[in-house]
Amino acid sequence: MTRSKYLTIGAALLATVAVPALAIAHGGGDRDGATTSPRAERMIERFEAMDTNKDGVVTRDELAAHRAARLKAADSDGDGLLSAEEFAAMHDGGKVERAQRMVRWLDGDGDGKLSLDELGFMGGRMMAHVDRDGNGSVDKIELGRMIERMARHHGGKGGYHGGRHGGHD
Numbered sequence: 001m002t003r004s005k006y007l008t009i010g011a012a013l014l015a016t017v018a019v020p021a022l023a024i025a026h027g028g029g030d031r032d033g034a035t036t037s038p039r040a041e042r043m044i045e046r047f048e049a050m051d052t053n054k055d056g057v058v059t060r061d062e063l064a065a066h067r068a069a070r071l072k073a074a075d076s077d078g079d080g081l082l083s084a085e086e087f088a089a090m091h092d093g094g095k096v097e098r099a100q101r102m103v104r105w106l107d108g109d110g111d112g113k114l115s116l117d118e119l120g121f122m123g124g125r126m127m128a129h130v131d132r133d134g135n136g137s138v139d140k141i142e143l144g145r146m147i148e149r150m151a152r153h154h155g156g157k158g159g160y161h162g163g164r165h166g167g168h169d
Helices: 003-025 038-050 060-074 084-090 096-106 116-130 140-153
Strands: 057-059 137-139
Touching: 038 060, 038 140, 057 060, 060 084, 060 116, 084 096, 096 116, 116 140, 137 140
Parallel strands: none
Antiparallel strands: 057 137
16 A cells, blocks of 8 residues: 555544544534533633643643632632632532542642642643643643543543533533
8 A cells, every 4th residue: 555545544544533522622512412511611611721822732831820820719818728618619619528528639738728739730640641642731632532531431421520420510
């Protein structure tokens, strides 16, 4: 087979993955025609907010800057740390009980509050999980693939807390 045939076949295969992933990343729905969940929609909105230079890619630096800005905005007492209540408020008024569990899980120094470094642990793990090609950034295709994985894992509901798993969406 000639090189041009390999390139043509490769481009066709890439399109079969990329086009549905991009449609999901832009809120176009999953492969069954359903729309994405409210959680997935928020993920897309956050991705677009983090992508400060609007190149369609979120780098580690953009993620860190976004995380720092969110901490500052949610830090109602100005101590540079997030309590469970502040953490819950930062996550769209989520449940305080759930936030308390997250704070206990992420709180490396045991002070009952989250620092920017402790929040960075969660962001770093998420970046590593989504950044499938390991280049240190997440593009819209990787985001779309993650949303697809979430939809398959959670009963085709298009989001982490959709369907049978409950949640606050």
